[in-house]
Amino acid sequence: MEGKKKTVVQLVSVVLVMGALAWAAVPLYDLFCRVTGFGGETQVASSESETILDQTIKIKFDASKESGMPWEFKPMQREMELRIGESGLAFYEAYNPTDHVVAGTASYNVAPFAAGGYFVKIACFCFTEQVLQPGERVEMPVTFYVDPEIVDDPEAKYAKHITLSYTFHEMDLADTDYQAALETEKTTEIN
Numbered sequence: 001m002e003g004k005k006k007t008v009v010q011l012v013s014v015v016l017v018m019g020a021l022a023w024a025a026v027p028l029y030d031l032f033c034r035v036t037g038f039g040g041e042t043q044v045a046s047s048e049s050e051t052i053l054d055q056t057i058k059i060k061f062d063a064s065k066e067s068g069m070p071w072e073f074k075p076m077q078r079e080m081e082l083r084i085g086e087s088g089l090a091f092y093e094a095y096n097p098t099d100h101v102v103a104g105t106a107s108y109n110v111a112p113f114a115a116g117g118y119f120v121k122i123a124c125f126c127f128t129e130q131v132l133q134p135g136e137r138v139e140m141p142v143t144f145y146v147d148p149e150i151v152d153d154p155e156a157k158y159a160k161h162i163t164l165s166y167t168f169h170e171m172d173l174a175d176t177d178y179q180a181a182l183e184t185e186k187t188t189e190i191n
Contacts, residue, residue, distance in 0.1 A: 028160045048122065052085035058161035059146075061090055066169040070098050071132065073168050076139065079161075085148040090167060091139045094133035101130045103173045106166045113158065115159045118150035126166060130174065 059082060061075035076091040096102050106126040110119045121127075125140035132138060142164070150156045 048087045049085040049120070049145045049148060052083050053148050054150065055084050055151065056081050057084055057146055057150075059088060059090070059144075060161055060163040061092070062163055062165040063092060064165070064167045066167060068107050069104060069168050069170045070102055071096055071104060071167075071168060071170075081144065084146050084150060087143060087145045089143050090164075091120065091172060092125065093137065093139055094130065094132060094168070095137040096134060100136045101131060101133055101173065103129055103171050104168045105129050105171050106119060106168050108164065108166045111163045112152065112156070112159055113154040113163070114161045115146075118147040118153065118156055119162055119164065120145050120147050129171065130168075 006130050058079055060079045061077060063073045063075050065071060065073050072093075072095040075091055080088055080090065094104070108124075108126050110116045122143040122145070124142040124144075126142070130138070130140065135180045144164070146162065150159070
C-alpha cells in the first residue's frame with residue numbers, strides 16, 4: 001500500500017510541475033524574446049544612441065491588419081537609409097472608415113530575426129492602445145535606431161536591410177475609454 005501512495009504522490013507532483021511550466025511558458029518565452037531579440041522582437045531605450053558609425057543600413061517598413069480589422073493602415077514611407085546608431089523617425093498612417101469608434105493595438109517584429117536585438121525603439125505608437133473616431137485619419141510616429149553592436153554579431157552583421165513590420169489588431173474598448181470616445185463623438189457632432 002505504501003508503494004501505491006508514493007506512486008500517486010509522484011504522479012500528482014509531475015502533473016503539478018507540468019501545469020506550472022505550461023502556465024509560465026508564454027510569459028517566459030515573451031520575456032526571453034524581448035531580452036534577446038529572438039523572433040524579431042525589438043529593444044526599447046529611453047534615449048538616442050551615443051555612437052553613430054559611418055556604416056549605413058536600409059530600414060524597410062511594412063504594415064498589415066488582423067482579419068476583420070476595419071482600419072486602413074500603411075507606412076508613409078517604404079524605406080530609409082540611416083547610419084548605424086543614427087536615430088530615425090518614420091510614420092505610419094491609420095484611417096477609420098467606419099461610422100463607429102474603433103480601438104486597436106499594434107504587434108511588431110523585425111526581419112531578419114538576428115537583427116531584432118539590435119533594433120531599438122525610443123518612442124512608438126505600438127506602446128499604447130490607439131483609438132480612432134469615425135472617419136479619423138492619424139499619422140503615428142516611431143523613433144528608432146540600430147544599435148552599433150550589430151556590427152559585432154556573427155549573424156546580424158551581414159544584414160544589409162532590416163524590415164520593421166506592424167500588424168494592427170482590433171480590441172475592445174474599456175468601458176471608461178468607450179464612454180470617453182462616445183462623449184468626444186457627441187461633442188464633435190454638436191459643434
